[in-house]
Structures are given as structure tokens and as C-alpha cells.
Amino acid sequence: MKIATWNVNSLKVRLSQVLDWLAVNQPDVLCLQETKLQDENFPIAEIAAAGYQTICTGQRTYNGVALLSKQAGAEIVAAIPGLDDPQKRVLSAIYDDVRIICIYVPNGQSVDSEKYQYKLKWLAALNGWLRDMLNKHRKLVVLGDFNIAPEERDVHDPALWEGQVLFSLPEREAFREILGLGLRDSFRLFDQPEKSYTWWDYRMMAFRRNRGLRIDHILVSHELAKICTACIIDKATRKLERPSDHAPVMMELRTGC
């Protein structure tokens, strides 16, 4: 079972790239963030023609998440219970017997902003929800754009980023606490190339210079970590014309189907 995540930074702009990527990589489930589409404008027909079903929850201009899958998802959840949040950042369903939770964590803007406080509050609510979900689902995947680089090796220039949003200690601590609930960072279950990142700024030729951050993650419960066989970042999409600033991340499980 192949499960992937990709912040596409507007599905309207990136639809042809997503369809190409599905055809080449054949994931069972692809989780999208920053679709920036209201549900009535979602390209369900084009995605169906490519052999994928859609579950989406979107809003105009900002945010928006979706699940594209070969098989139908069940028991859909589209918000963190108990968190009053109009922003569309969460979507979850069960595929086969795996509970998949797609998230788009708030960016935070800067550590002295209200958006940063919202980010920390959002992460605390996510933590509480994941604790409940892990109690109910031994086979659980949490993936998406976390907007957090967990460790120094996930940042091209840790000294430059020290204390900055995406790498500040409170954010990294929130990430660590989520792992502490009983999740593993699937990317780090395997040997990986040094300086592996998932996001590069559009400016300053950041991709060409590999000045990036690893902020998109696929976390797996301990039961799934035992059958996880690979996790890769697909940098090829970042070289396309009009790329998303994020690359897809894909993980594979040795499952029965």
C-alpha cells in the first residue's frame, strides 16, 4: 500500500502535474494540501478519469485538503473535534484497515505573530485528537504539511533558522510530543541522502542551491512502522515548469492487499 502527501499550492494550477504524478507513481492514497478550491470547484471528474476517487474539504483562496484514492474511504472526519476552526486543514478516512489523517498545519508567519499562537494552539488540539485516534486505531498514518522542521539536519542552515518560525523550539517540541504519543517519522526509519528537504523557497534560486527545509512528513503508528518498507521525497516535481514549492513524499507499507 503506497500512501503519499503533497502540498500542491493551488490544485487549479497544479492539476495536470498531479494527474501525471498519479499515473507514474500509482499511490493507493494521495493526500493534498493547499488545494485552495471550494468543494463545488474540485476537479472530481478529471481525477475520476485518472482512476481516483476524491474526498475533499476546501475553501476559497486559502487552505483546503483532499484525499485521492483508488478505493473508497470510510468513516470520514473533516475537522479536529472540539477545535473551533473555520480553516479547512484536516481530512481523515479509513482505507483498507488503515486510518489516514491528512493535515495542513498553520504556517505561523513569525514567532511574534498571532498566527504563531494559533499554530501552537492548533498543534495542541491536534495532539489531543491524535491521542484519542491512536487509542482507537492501531494502524494509523498522520501525514501532510506540518510546517515544522523537526531537527537541525532537516534545515539547510540551522544557524540562520534558529528561533525562526518553522524551526522554533516550541514548534519542534510540539512535533516531538506528537511522536511521543506513539508515532514514528517514516522518513527516518531508513537511510536517506544528506540534506533531504521537501520545501524550497521560490526566491533566491533556493531549489537550485538546495536551500530547503524538511517540513512535510509521514508519521506512522508503531504497528505500521514494522511493515513500512520505504519512504522517499520526490524532488523531480520541483524541476517542472510552474512547480509547487513543496515536493511529494511517499511511503510504502507491506500489506496484504
Place this chain on the structure above:
DNA sequence: ATGGCCTTTATCAAAGGA
């Protein structure tokens, strides 16, 4: 050096992203 680039929108300037 506080910019740079990309996307969206009640557009031709500003906000948000990361």
C-alpha cells in the same frame, strides 16, 4: 541586505505563504 517569488482576489495592490 527585511528583498527576492508565487498564487489569489470584490486585481492593476495587497495578503499569505514558508
